[in-house]
Amino acid sequence: MNVFITRVIPQKGLELLKAAGCTVKQHTEQRELSPEELIEQCRNQDVLLSSGPNVIDAHFLQTCRRLKGIALLSVGHDNVDLEAATRFGIPVSNTPDVLTQATADTAFLLMLAVSRNAFYMNESIKRGDWGFNEPTANLGRELYGKTLGVFGLGRIGSDLAAKCKAVYQMDIIYHNRKPNKEAEQILGARYVSFETLLQQSDVLSVHAGLSPETKRIFNMAAFKRMKPSSIFVNTARGGLHDEADLTAALQQQLIWGAGLDVTNPEPMAPDNPLLNMMNVCVLPHIGSATVETRDKMAIMAAENIIAAVEKRKMPQILNP
Numbered sequence: 001m002n003v004f005i006t007r008v009i010p011q012k013g014l015e016l017l018k019a020a021g022c023t024v025k026q027h028t029e030q031r032e033l034s035p036e037e038l039i040e041q042c043r044n045q046d047v048l049l050s051s052g053p054n055v056i057d058a059h060f061l062q063t064c065r066r067l068k069g070i071a072l073l074s075v076g077h078d079n080v081d082l083e084a085a086t087r088f089g090i091p092v093s094n095t096p097d098v099l100t101q102a103t104a105d106t107a108f109l110l111m112l113a114v115s116r117n118a119f120y121m122n123e124s125i126k127r128g129d130w131g132f133n134e135p136t137a138n139l140g141r142e143l144y145g146k147t148l149g150v151f152g153l154g155r156i157g158s159d160l161a162a163k164c165k166a167v168y169q170m171d172i173i174y175h176n177r178k179p180n181k182e183a184e185q186i187l188g189a190r191y192v193s194f195e196t197l198l199q200q201s202d203v204l205s206v207h208a209g210l211s212p213e214t215k216r217i218f219n220m221a222a223f224k225r226m227k228p229s230s231i232f233v234n235t236a237r238g239g240l241h242d243e244a245d246l247t248a249a250l251q252q253q254l255i256w257g258a259g260l261d262v263t264n265p266e267p268m269a270p271d272n273p274l275l276n277m278m279n280v281c282v283l284p285h286i287g288s289a290t291v292e293t294r295d296k297m298a299i300m301a302a303e304n305i306i307a308a309v310e311k312r313k314m315p316q317i318l319n320p
């Protein structure tokens with residue numbers, strides 16, 4: 001069986017695939033494949049292991065009819081038309097659970113870094129500007145006892161909430177499509193309307209998937225309802241916030257700061273004004289980027305591929 005992989009993945013995943021008798025071809029250039037190139041590469045492949053934002057739509061699926069399975073190296077699957085994949089009989093899997101803690105850590109890191117303007121000050125020092133440390137200069141915001149608002153309280157949002165509760169005794173409120181009773185019991189989290197989430201959060205962290213309902217839900221209308229002292233964190237998908245509106249909201253001091261691990265587009269242009277703001281931290285989509293987590297993701301994706309190849313149900317199938 002032939003497997004095409006869109007980016008270089010950890011050795012542990014490759015070893016599993018090879019031990020199962022798969023012939024693996026990896027795209028090793030450090031750039032995204034265009035949709036046409038992806039089709040060209042996958043026409044004669046049996047399985048696709050997709051890492052990154054490759055568009056897997058009805059046209060792709062119809063053209064690459066030989067595919068017997070698609071394994072995503074991510075938990076997010078907004079780049080895949082699952083309904084079309086089901087229609088064409090192609091199982092699709094993702095890598096949930098194994099990246100929960102690493103991604104929640106990234107949100108926690110951003111929240112803390114923004115609250116103390118840490119990245120910006122570190123950059124200033126490198127430019128030779130230590131500043132004059134007056135008692136009124138370099139002031140951040142404390143997190144202790146504040147309110148964490150989670151938009152999308154699933155696995156990652158719950159892990160962040162648990163960390164915030166344990167470290168800063170934060171009060172947890174959340175907004176979901178439907179209430180998460182388990183998290184309510186374990187974390188004492190309170191379900192609130194979107195409006196209340198905006199109004200009451202001191203830190204608002206985004207953990208929902210990108211869908212037509214959530215696209216640009218964090219726009220000027222939303223930022224206007226947030227506290228001027230609040231911090232906006234997004235480690236989910238850049239498409240959930242409107243970047244121009246976020247920039248304007250920060251410039252107008254409608255919110256205190258923002259921490260972004262995801263942008264729209266990615267990569268963010270180096271001249272993006274957000275990169276020069278004291279109260280903004282931007283990371284290059286590294287939510288799950290730890291040695292341990294990426295190994296687990298590669299192993300999980302390989303196990304899903306082997307299941308598809310052996311005509312078994314993929315363990316992490318998204319379209320059963």
Ligand code: DGY
Pocket residue numbers: 052073074075076077099236287288
């Ligand atoms: C995920 O797993 O969805 C990460 O954001 C990587 O894309």
